[in-house]
Amino acid sequence: MSFSAPPDLPSLFTALLYAVHGVKMRLSQSWPAPAAGRIAATSTTSSAESGLVPLVFEPLPLGSIQPTGWFKDQMQLMADGLAGHEHDFYNYVAHSSWLGRDMEYSDLNEGLPYWFNGMVYLAYGLNDERLKDQVHSAAGYILDHQWDDGWIGPENKTARNFWGRMPLFLGMTGLAEANATWEAKIVPALHKFNDLMNTMLNDNYTGYWYQKGDVLNDNDTDWGRIWHQDMLITLQWLYEHHRGDQGQMLLENMKMLHDCGLNWEDWYNQQAYFGQGIDKDLNTINSNLTDDNYAYEHGVNVAQAQPALGDNYYADRAERVAFNAIPAMATPDWWGHQYMEQPNQPEAANLSSSPFYNTNSWGATFGLEPNYPCCTVNHPQGFPKFLANSYVKVGANGLAHALLSPGSASATLRGNKVTVKCDTAYPFLDTLTYTIDAEAPFDFYVRLPGWATIDASIKVNSEEVSPILDSETGMQKISLDKGSSTVAYYLPSTVRTESRENNTVSVYKGSVLYALEVTNHNTSTPPKPYDNPGFGDEYFNKCYYPPQSRDWSYHNTSRWNYAIDPETLQYHSPDSSSTSLANPLFGAGGPPGYVTAKACEIEWAMAFNGSVPGYPPNGEKRKCVGKVEKVKLVPYASARTHIAELPVLDLGG
Numbered sequence: 001m002s003f004s005a006p007p008d009l010p011s012l013f014t015a016l017l018y019a020v021h022g023v024k025m026r027l028s029q030s031w032p033a034p035a036a037g038r039i040a041a042t043s044t045t046s047s048a049e050s051g052l053v054p055l056v057f058e059p060l061p062l063g064s065i066q067p068t069g070w071f072k073d074q075m076q077l078m079a080d081g082l083a084g085h086e087h088d089f090y091n092y093v094a095h096s097s098w099l100g101r102d103m104e105y106s107d108l109n110e111g112l113p114y115w116f117n118g119m120v121y122l123a124y125g126l127n128d129e130r131l132k133d134q135v136h137s138a139a140g141y142i143l144d145h146q147w148d149d150g151w152i153g154p155e156n157k158t159a160r161n162f163w164g165r166m167p168l169f170l171g172m173t174g175l176a177e178a179n180a181t182w183e184a185k186i187v188p189a190l191h192k193f194n195d196l197m198n199t200m201l202n203d204n205y206t207g208y209w210y211q212k213g214d215v216l217n218d219n220d221t222d223w224g225r226i227w228h229q230d231m232l233i234t235l236q237w238l239y240e241h242h243r244g245d246q247g248q249m250l251l252e253n254m255k256m257l258h259d260c261g262l263n264w265e266d267w268y269n270q271q272a273y274f275g276q277g278i279d280k281d282l283n284t285i286n287s288n289l290t291d292d293n294y295a296y297e298h299g300v301n302v303a304q305a306q307p308a309l310g311d312n313y314y315a316d317r318a319e320r321v322a323f324n325a326i327p328a329m330a331t332p333d334w335w336g337h338q339y340m341e342q343p344n345q346p347e348a349a350n351l352s353s354s355p356f357y358n359t360n361s362w363g364a365t366f367g368l369e370p371n372y373p374c375c376t377v378n379h380p381q382g383f384p385k386f387l388a389n390s391y392v393k394v395g396a397n398g399l400a401h402a403l404l405s406p407g408s409a410s411a412t413l414r415g416n417k418v419t420v421k422c423d424t425a426y427p428f429l430d431t432l433t434y435t436i437d438a439e440a441p442f443d444f445y446v447r448l449p450g451w452a453t454i455d456a457s458i459k460v461n462s463e464e465v466s467p468i469l470d471s472e473t474g475m476q477k478i479s480l481d482k483g484s485s486t487v488a489y490y491l492p493s494t495v496r497t498e499s500r501e502n503n504t505v506s507v508y509k510g511s512v513l514y515a516l517e518v519t520n521h522n523t524s525t526p527p528k529p530y531d532n533p534g535f536g537d538e539y540f541n542k543c544y545y546p547p548q549s550r551d552w553s554y555h556n557t558s559r560w561n562y563a564i565d566p567e568t569l570q571y572h573s574p575d576s577s578s579t580s581l582a583n584p585l586f587g588a589g590g591p592p593g594y595v596t597a598k599a600c601e602i603e604w605a606m607a608f609n610g611s612v613p614g615y616p617p618n619g620e621k622r623k624c625v626g627k628v629e630k631v632k633l634v635p636y637a638s639a640r641t642h643i644a645e646l647p648v649l650d651l652g653g
């Protein structure tokens with residue numbers, strides 16, 4: 001397998017495909033007939049036979065990577081918080097139709113599969129026995145109840161929709177990688193299912209497309225068609241690791257799922273989604289939200305369709321999401337999560353008018369199910385998947401730290417046992433220190449983010465080295481001897497801004513987004529059911545919920561309507577360079593380091609009946625209404641109330 005991307009790498013927007021998994025699965029853009037076996041650009045045998053474009057980097061089996069430092073602390077909070085207790089009490093998991101009960105929030109029967117997909121990765125990422133018991137018990141029940149004809153899940157013949165199986169199988173493949181006992185049960189069950197899927201797809205795409213007499217409708221089956229790439233990940237995994245005698249059938253199923261799926265390649269082009277110009281703000285493009293296009297515009301689908309092609313740009317984006325957007329949407333103790341997050345969010349409370357499409361007035365608060373329950377079951381996926389993809393194999397003799405974060409990995413490269421432990425407070429501090437042991441020489445790689453400065457440096461056993469940089473992937477290659485080595489990766493960054501609409505900027509340092517800190521006080525209530533957001537107890541009287549599960553609102557206790565002078569941005573590093581950070585980390589004052597700027601209040605009004613900030617005034621109208629003062633910008637995810645798209649003003653910096 002070649003290290004850099006194969007030469008036929010299709011252009012970014014036509015190639016958008018196939019990998020929630022985070023790593024490098026690609027299918028050639030024009031699908032080859034399985035039998036014709038078009039030779040892909042590089043040389044692995046399986047790709048030559050199948051026409052599947054090989055992985056740029058190969059993921060390590062689940063369980064090979066463990067978090068350390070602050071990342072471990074935060075994943076442990078997830079385990080001890082809402083994510084790790086849904087199996088005990090949350091209706092759509094504990095009483096799911098998948099486990100012999102009847103609770104579902106929609107005909108899609110996706111609640112338990114979503115939960116399972118995140119939880120397998122959390123349980124094995126942390127090696128947490130209590131969570132492993134939860135996923136084993138769910139997997140055991142589901143596999144023991146596989147139908148005689150091969151179907152997996154609670155649905156009878158007329159109600160079958162492939163969709164729910166897609167996240168479920170992502171969890172099952174992870175479990176099979178992590179535990180040989182489960183591999184022995186899961187692989188035959190998936191083969192039996194694959195057989196049935198072949199029959200169904202050949203029968204005019206039953207289960208994938210509405211058929212006369214089905215209980216399903218097109219809206220239900222479209223979920224499978226827009227997310228077919230998730231099923232392809234599982235089928236390609238089976239093809240590469242457990243093909244059995246199903247090689248051709250697996251390829252045929254992949255082809256049929258793709259052919260009848262909703263087509264991301266068609267959508268991400270100049271005529272469709274970005275028809276009005278790639279750089280346009282989402283507020284202003286004609287987003288063409290028709291029933292036909294719903295699946296392409298629903299945020300979860302778009303996020304989960306992110307490709308990862310070995311392109312450094314996507315790794316930078318993955319780090320940004322992990323260090324900013326994901327933790328910003330949970331309470332610091334991970335017992336509450338949010339449905340709608342706004343970059344400019346001076347408060348997170350019940351809205352008197354909602355600017356959001358199909359979201360109730362509580363969607364901006366934090367809690368058990370502030371809006372639709374899909375995010376209660378799906379919210380634990382991000383960190384565990386980020387972890388599972390943080391180290392990857394490069395060719396036969398390389399191991400790379402791709403998504404930088406504190407964690408350790410073990411891998412076997414051509415029989416050579418290698419362990420790597422990274423001690424760091426990255427992305428909040430600049431140094432990553434690796435302790436590495438190997439039985440034989442191998443190539444170690446560390447990724448150079450797109451924002452890195454020329455001062456970045458690497459020392460191996462205290463000697464500065466000049467690594468070979470692959471500019472496409474950002475990977476820097478360091479050849480290491482056998483035995484023990486230490487690698488010190490110094491990765492300094494400067495404060496930089498990115499332009500946003502209406503003459504505003506977002507402020508970054510490295511992978512961290514800094515936002516104006518708006519102080520707040522919080523209020524809370526017992527959890528409210530999403531479809532009945534009154535304060536009646538009747539729903540929750542029916543089931544137990546732990547006292548830690550509460551619904552939280554955050555109200556500003558300081559002004560938020562500031563403009564800043566970007567010329568005056570200044571980073572203040574922490575006194576300590578210790579890699580042990582606060583826990584919980586993502587609360588007020590948690591992460592080390594902050595930024596200051598000269599700023600002044602401007603006349604910037606709330607909109608939607610006082611619910612959310614309106615457009616900031618522009619041009620002549622943007623002027624100081626108060627004195628020039630120094631304001632503090634803090635890591636975005638540490639501030640539940642924040643302004644991250646800041647109007648710009650010249651204050652004589």
Ligand SMILES: *[C@@H]1O[C@H](CO)[C@@H](O)[C@H](O)[C@H]1NC(C)=O
Nearest residue numbers: 107155156157158159160215
């Ligand atoms: C099949 O399941 C659907 C949805 O749960 C239900 O409406 C239908 O009555 C069931 N049909 C049979 C034959 O059990």
Ligand SMILES: *[C@@H]1O[C@H](CO)[C@@H](O)[C@H](O)[C@H]1NC(C)=O
Nearest residue numbers: 132136137178179180181182
């Ligand atoms: C693998 O799964 C089996 C069966 O659930 C369990 O007994 C065992 O502890 C698991 N192994 C690991 C390493 O988690």
Ligand SMILES: *[C@@H]1O[C@H](CO)[C@@H](O)[C@H](O)[C@H]1NC(C)=O
Nearest residue numbers: 203204205206209210211212
């Ligand atoms: C195949 O399914 C489509 C979509 O539901 C339907 O329009 C078409 O009539 C079906 N064809 C046959 C032969 O059943």
Ligand SMILES: *[C@@H]1O[C@H](CO)[C@@H](O)[C@H](O)[C@H]1NC(C)=O
Nearest residue numbers: 216217218219220290291294
């Ligand atoms: C599918 O969804 C659209 C838009 O929400 C709705 O108008 C339509 O009635 C739905 N179709 C069915 C068969 O439920």
Ligand SMILES: *[C@@H]1O[C@H](CO)[C@@H](O)[C@H](O)[C@H]1NC(C)=O
Nearest residue numbers: 271272275286288290292293
């Ligand atoms: C909107 O989407 C529909 C369906 O995909 C497409 O036919 C139409 O051309 C699009 N219109 C615009 C203005 O992009």
Ligand SMILES: *[C@@H]1O[C@H](CO)[C@@H](O)[C@H](O)[C@H]1NC(C)=O
Nearest residue numbers: 350351352353354361362535
């Ligand atoms: C929450 O907001 C909605 C809509 O703005 C309103 O009808 C409701 O009374 C509010 N609830 C509370 C408890 O403030």
Ligand SMILES: *[C@@H]1O[C@H](CO)[C@@H](O)[C@H](O)[C@H]1NC(C)=O
Nearest residue numbers: 281283284501502615616618
């Ligand atoms: C910029 O602000 C103006 C009002 O001042 C508003 O009409 C316009 O839509 C805004 N543009 C964007 C992209 O937000």
Ligand SMILES: *[C@@H]1O[C@H](CO)[C@@H](O)[C@H](O)[C@H]1NC(C)=O
Nearest residue numbers: 331332333521522523552587
């Ligand atoms: C609510 O505010 C109190 C006091 O500042 C704080 O200790 C607590 O952590 C906050 N709770 C949440 C869930 O943010």
Ligand SMILES: *[C@@H]1O[C@H](CO)[C@@H](O)[C@H](O)[C@H]1NC(C)=O
Nearest residue numbers: 346556557558559560561606
């Ligand atoms: C909080 O924001 C509101 C809305 O802009 C503002 O009226 C109020 O003064 C702010 N609260 C404080 C304490 O500054």
Ligand SMILES: *[C@@H]1O[C@H](CO)[C@@H](O)[C@H](O)[C@H]1NC(C)=O
Nearest residue numbers: 352353354355607608609610
């Ligand atoms: C503000 O509230 C009023 C009364 O509920 C409503 O008629 C109006 O549409 C709301 N305005 C906006 C911008 O949502």
